[in-house]
Amino acid sequence: MQVLNSPTQTSPSYATQEPFLIFDNLSKVYPTPTGDFVVLDGIDLAINEGEFVCVIGHSGCGKSTLLDMVAGFRQPTNGEVRLQTQAIQAPGPDRMVVFQNYSLLPWLTAYENIYLGVKSVFPGKSEAIKKRIVMEHLEMVGLADVANKKPSALSGGMKQRVCIARALALRPKVLILDEPFGALDPITREELQEELLTIWRDHQITVLMITHDIDEALFLSDRVVMMTNGPAAKIGEIMLVPFARPRERARMMEDPKFYELRNEALDFLYHRHAHADD
Amino acid sequence: MTAPLDIRPARSRFNLQKFANSSLDALKGLVPPAVAILIFLVIWQVLTMGPDANLPTPVRTVQETWELIINPFFNYGGTDKGLFWQVWTSLQRVALGFTLAAVVGIALGILVGTSSLMYSALDPLFQILRTVPPLAWLPISLAAFQQANPSAIFVIFITAIWPIIINTTEGVRQIPQDYNNVARVLQLSKSEYFFKILFPATVPYIFTGLRIGIGLSWLAIVAAEMLIGGVGIGFFIWDAWNSSRISDIIIAILYVGIVGLLLDRLIVFIGGLVLPEEQKQ
Numbered sequence: 419m420q421v422l423n424s425p426t427q428t429s430p431s432y433a434t435q436e437p438f439l440i441f442d443n444l445s446k447v448y449p450t451p452t453g454d455f456v457v458l459d460g461i462d463l464a465i466n467e468g469e470f471v472c473v474i475g476h477s478g479c480g481k482s483t484l485l486d487m488v489a490g491f492r493q494p495t496n497g498e499v500r501l502q503t504q505a506i507q508a509p510g511p512d513r514m515v516v517f518q519n520y521s522l523l524p525w526l527t528a529y530e531n532i533y534l535g536v537k538s539v540f541p542g543k544s545e546a547i548k549k550r551i552v553m554e555h556l557e558m559v560g561l562a563d564v565a566n567k568k569p570s571a572l573s574g575g576m577k578q579r580v581c582i583a584r585a586l587a588l589r590p591k592v593l594i595l596d597e598p599f600g601a602l603d604p605i606t607r608e609e610l611q612e613e614l615l616t617i618w619r620d621h622q623i624t625v626l627m628i629t630h631d632i633d634e635a636l637f638l639s640d641r642v643v644m645m646t647n648g649p650a651a652k653i654g655e656i657m658l659v660p661f662a663r664p665r666e667r668a669r670m671m672e673d674p675k676f677y678e679l680r681n682e683a684l685d686f687l688y689h690r691h692a693h694a695d696d
Numbered sequence: 697m698t699a700p701l702d703i704r705p706a707r708s709r710f711n712l713q714k715f716a717n718s719s720l721d722a723l724k725g726l727v728p729p730a731v732a733i734l735i736f737l738v739i740w741q742v743l744t745m746g747p748d749a750n751l752p753t754p755v756r757t758v759q760e761t762w763e764l765i766i767n768p769f770f771n772y773g774g775t776d777k778g779l780f781w782q783v784w785t786s787l788q789r790v791a792l793g794f795t796l797a798a799v800v801g802i803a804l805g806i807l808v809g810t811s812s813l814m815y816s817a818l819d820p821l822f823q824i825l826r827t828v829p830p831l832a833w834l835p836i837s838l839a840a841f842q843q844a845n846p847s848a849i850f851v852i853f854i855t856a857i858w859p860i861i862i863n864t865t866e867g868v869r870q871i872p873q874d875y876n877n878v879a880r881v882l883q884l885s886k887s888e889y890f891f892k893i894l895f896p897a898t899v900p901y902i903f904t905g906l907r908i909g910i911g912l913s914w915l916a917i918v919a920a921e922m923l924i925g926g927v928g929i930g931f932f933i934w935d936a937w938n939s940s941r942i943s944d945i946i947i948a949i950l951y952v953g954i955v956g957l958l959l960d961r962l963i964v965f966i967g968g969l970v971l972p973e974e975q976k977q
């Protein structure tokens with residue numbers, strides 16, 4: 419408990435590492451007939467290898483645009499996103515995305531959905547190895563027995579597990595999650611959060627996740643990036659989450675520090691940067 | 697409306713027809729259309745019963761066309777053939793023209809749907825041409841082909857192709873952005889994208905186009921055959937009009953309607969076989 423209560427003691431030793439994923443003065447402007455519409459304005463952020471970072475903010479704050487530029491779906495107007503010093507220009511399997519609405523192909527089984535990516539990304543590997551990669555990752559998310567089921571036969575939580583398995587099967591450097599658990603019921607959401615943490619620990623993967631849920635962000639991440647409201651959204655504050663890992667939800671909830679951080683985040687979102695609608 | 701009055705008949709019926717319930721339900725479904733047809737026939741009979749009616753009564757229609765009804769397979773040479781052969785000839789033309797329209801239409805639709813340049817270039821043209829009535833194409837195709845049969849087939853082709861193109865294009869353009877994003881992240885090859893994403897996602901739209909197309913084909917063939925002559929249900933109707941065999945026309949119209957319905961059902965049936973399970977509504 420003492421460790422949990424003293425953030426200074428647990429602040430990660432990132433200072434010694436080279437940043438892995440860098441947002442360098444990133445801006446996104448959409449030209450409109452009535453003038454330029456600035457979505458994101460000067461985002462600077464350095465994420466370390468193996469770090470778990472959550473981005474929170476109100477809808478319309480450009481979180482998804484930010485994520486799209488990391489994934490490579492959109493190009494920044496100014497600045498750039500660099501992964502291991504390489505500027506990101508196009509989508510690629512080194513930055514796998516788990517979308518909110520599952521995005522599994524409904525006419526393919528869970529196995530085929532994962533296999534499609536494995537086949538495309540590892541064309542040189544033998545059929546047996548590709549098959550093993552798919553099955554290993556289905557097992558990782560505990561879904562080996564529904565490998566031959568189509569998405570329509572799976573629950574929301576199962577679909578999202580398949581998506582995570584598909585993403586990780588391609589050995590990405592960064593796992594990008596766009597409100598992955600937003601559509602799930604609270605119990606499934608908590609289960610998947612814990613599974614995600616286990617997978618993150620086992621794979622030593624860098625995770626960038628967008629969420630609406632402050633509790634989720636605090637439970638999962640090393641740092642919470644809080645965005646100001648759009649247009650021209652910026653990074654408002656970056657909150658360090660000092661809880662020791664592996665984390666236990668029940669223990670974290672007992673920690674006064676948790677409520678301190680939670681209130682700080684709530685204050686940021688609902689007072690200092692309250693949405694016009696709220 | 698007391699309770700015993702309500703319950704008793706229901707219970708007794710249930711006990712009597714415990715095993716016949718499902719077939720009874722099916723029969724019940726047939727009652728409204730049967731009643732509607734009966735009312736239609738009665739109105740027809742009443743309207744045409746007068747001494748100076750221009751059209752035959754239903755009873756007279758059946759009497760006069762009894763030969764045609766009981767023997768659809770006769771063949772006395774020339775255009776003097778039973779209704780089966782007339783319809784069969786028309787169907788062959790439709791099959792050829794429609795198949796061509798399906799192949800070309802789907803290919804063009806995918807091309808136009810995947811390329812925004814092609815879309816902006818060709819969509820206005822399609823939108824104009826699709827409104828041209830089928831028969832307006834007949835003179836120009838006669839001029840081009842110089843023969844009746846290819847002209848009729850071309851009219852079918854050109855009539856059926858627009859809804860197929862337009863629906864296929866729409867299907868391609870409606871592919872959910874998520875699927876395209878998945879394809880981009882996974883860096884799928886062109887053929888993989890085509891067979892695993894584009895085609896399965898577009899199939900329901902293609903079948904909508906095919907269904908509209910087959911309906912239009914059947915509309916067009918009857919009209920085109922009236923003008924080109926020879927064997928075929930369209931010319932049969934025209935020929936009957938010229939020989940004042942009004943009853944024959946009525947029977948032929950019934951045939952045309954039933955065959956049109958069957959063609960529509962056929963496309964729906966094939967669609968049911970081809971459509972990915974998850975794409976069915």
